[in-house]
Amino acid sequence: MNIENTIQSALGTTVRKLNPLGGGSICSAYTAALGDGRTVFVKTHPGFPDMFQKESRGLRELASAQAVRIPGMIHSDANILILEFLPAATIQNRKHFFEHFGRSVARLHKRSAPVFGFTEDNYIGSTVQKNLPQTDSWREFYWSHRLLFQFRLAEKNGYGDGHFRSMFIAMEKRIEELIPDDGEPPALLHGDLWNGNYLCLEHDEPAIIDPAVYYGHREADLGMTLLFGGFSDRFYAAYDEEYPLRKGWEQRMEIYKLYHIMNHLNLFGEGYYGQVMTVMQKIVR
Numbered sequence: 415m416n417i418e419n420t421i422q423s424a425l426g427t428t429v430r431k432l433n434p435l436g437g438g439s440i441c442s443a444y445t446a447a448l449g450d451g452r453t454v455f456v457k458t459h460p461g462f463p464d465m466f467q468k469e470s471r472g473l474r475e476l477a478s479a480q481a482v483r484i485p486g487m488i489h490s491d492a493n494i495l496i497l498e499f500l501p502a503a504t505i506q507n508r509k510h511f512f513e514h515f516g517r518s519v520a521r522l523h524k525r526s527a528p529v530f531g532f533t534e535d536n537y538i539g540s541t542v543q544k545n546l547p548q549t550d551s552w553r554e555f556y557w558s559h560r561l562l563f564q565f566r567l568a569e570k571n572g573y574g575d576g577h578f579r580s581m582f583i584a585m586e587k588r589i590e591e592l593i594p595d596d597g598e599p600p601a602l603l604h605g606d607l608w609n610g611n612y613l614c615l616e617h618d619e620p621a622i623i624d625p626a627v628y629y630g631h632r633e634a635d636l637g638m639t640l641l642f643g644g645f646s647d648r649f650y651a652a653y654d655e656e657y658p659l660r661k662g663w664e665q666r667m668e669i670y671k672l673y674h675i676m677n678h679l680n681l682f683g684e685g686y687y688g689q690v691m692t693v694m695q696k697i698v699r
Contacts, residue, residue, distance in 0.1 A: 440539060472625045473627075483621035505614045513648055552598070578690075601632040603628055668693055
């Protein structure tokens with residue numbers, strides 16, 4: 415695919431300069447300076463013909479909450495995704511930024527829906543993320559659509575040995591204790607909220623990118639934030655000030671980390687096996 419020609423065909427303007435960006439493990443990413451004066455962000459080569467359309471619908475869902483800055487949608491099809499380019503800036507004041515960020519995510523989570531799930535399945539990385547059928551039980555949804563789905567995928571990929579299976583069965587026996595049906599309304603989630611998927615813009619304005627959107631228990635988003643070093647303590651304090659969390663939320667974070675660590679096992683291989691087992695041991699002890 416000639417990227418410049420594809421952009422020109424989609425947007426009706428020339429490409430003056432195309433700059434590749436690093437960091438993507440699934441798609442190729444670029445900034446494109448256009449003949450009409452705009453600079454846009456471009457993704458190509460997803461390997462999945464519906465990936466970009468699903469990402470664009472997730473971005474629109476997040477934007478509809480008007481809670482946190484989301485890159486504007488410009489064009490998507492099976493081969494290319496073109497978004498508003500949001501230039502990242504250096505965080506000037508970590509306390510100020512993370513206060514804004516925590517409150518923004520809390521406001522995002524106040525956007526609700528009648529049931530858990532989403533109107534379509536989408537992707538978490540390059541793994542299918544099951545959002546259908548939707549259900550009014552968070553426990554049922556998270557167990558079947560998240561943990562059990564990843565466990566069966568791990569078995570298919572050759573990681574489901576006896577120790578893995580026994581630990582997973584032990585978790586299942588404690589499902590009512592581990593996954594609450596606590597009356598929390600389904601919250602609009604980013605779905606993959608780690609420290610590679612937020613930006614600091616000018617004036618310490620937060621923005622979020624690369625979502626895996628669905629409506630779920632808001633604690634699930636917070637669990638992902640605690641992987642890979644976590645966010646600033648001020649993020650969680652500001653979140654709790656804006657939208658108070660239920661008592662004991664910290665103790666429930668391991669079960670929400672597990673989905674993402676299992677997904678990393680399935681995406682990137684046995685280097686994550688030990689981490690999966692460690693987290694399951696913490697959960698069932």
